[in-house]
């Protein structure tokens with residue numbers, strides 16, 4: 001029997017919360033580094049955001065143990081992993097599966113179509129979301145590949161593995 | 177045989193390059209202001225971006241059509257005139273216009289420039305279309321989506337200009353250029369400010385039971401059940417209760433997209449010169465998929481092969497498609 005099975009619900013919640021906070025701490029330096037590098041390479045994104053550079057976005061990939069908090073102000077660019085239960089204030093919230101969000105960032109999937117199919121949830125300031133979407137859509141090439149590339153060979157290997165896992169899962173889902 | 181030119185949407189420079197690379201004969205786009213009917217936040221082109229876009233399109237033998245297809249409020253024409261001046265200076269291939277004052281300014285100032293009459297002008301009779309041709313030298317009319325193919329064929333015989341029809345994308349209420357629903361709720365005009373359901377007035381609310389409401393300017397316009405396919409938050413696609421109906425219902429139109437892929441041979445045969453794909457607000461992914469699909473289909477038809485038509489339903493609003501009035505006046 002797994003040791004967690006012995007915990008009462010309160011204890012399990014505590015362990016989950018602690019795990020989530022630990023993941024946030026571990027991943028934090030990577031996220032900050034990646035987002036600064038991407039921001040340096042694509043300054044036009046900030047122009048399309050306009051005054052919404054000062055807004056905060058909570059990006060909630062449902063399978064991850066934490067949410068992501070983005071403040072796209074070039075003067076104080078921040079991308080942080082935050083525990084879902086203690087997420088800081090955000091003007092807009094975008095929620096979906098991790099690979100869907102990655103494919104939207106890379107324009108491999110269409111955001112409106114993902115919204116129509118209800119795979120993508122948006123709430124809060126809709127104009128902020130629309131601006132972010134349009135700003136990212138004007139970036140040529142793959143932001144996901146760039147982000148993985150910033151981390152070198154291990155980053156690229158993780159991304160390739162994620163893509164493979166997602167594709168085979170999607171295939172399995174279609175056959176079901 | 178009509179050339180069946182593909183006229184493709186671009187909301188950003190990257191989308192324009194995507195459309196050109198996917199086989200667009202022409203791309204239509206607009207500036208970042210009220211002079212065009214997709215004046216959405218974060219969308220559209222600066223003059224510098226348009227200059228590079230024109231150079232890119234021309235290097236691949238594609239044309240750039242600049243949408244100046246909104247109506248200036250009375251006495252406030254400067255923004256539209258200056259957009260026309262900038263477009264002419266940057267070498268766009270045609271202007272898409274709706275307002276007679278804008279058309280008149282361009283016809284007088286740039287007599288060699290091609291003018292296309294926007295769908296926003298809602299010109300659907302030979303008399304109306306001829307008026308624009310005779311007075312402003314319009315070379316092409318984009319027909320409102322209210323006509324059957326036999327009607328289009330008949331109009332073609334009576335007008336001195338090319339015909340463009342929509343073949344894919346958003347299927348709004350059939351009063352193009354006349355709709356004031358958004359204006360009624362938000363105070364902003366689709367036809368003058370260039371944006372229907374401005375994002376700043378839209379709110380999506382996810383409820384605990386998995387349902388989702390969409391609101392415009394504080395008014396609920398729909399509530400989607402768990403897993404129920406959604407549509408755009410426009411009033412024309414809202415679901416309402418009314419005294420004569422017990423259940424909420426789509427009073428104007430259902431969330432659905434136009435898809436005329438299977439009618440392409442008939443449209444070409446009816447003399448339609450160019451096919452327009454709607455969706456400047458959509459992503460590069462949409463542009464790539466839809467333009468490539470229609471490029472293959474048009475090329476097949478023109479080569480006498482059966483058209484290979486890719487399934488595009490995943491990209492449609494509400495994941496439903498219709499041939500609208502093109503197939504029958506009783507499409508609902």
Ligand code: SF4
Nearest residue numbers: 348349355366372412
């Ligand atoms: S409410 Fe519908 S028909 Fe009216 S402008 Fe908006 S999308 Fe078009």
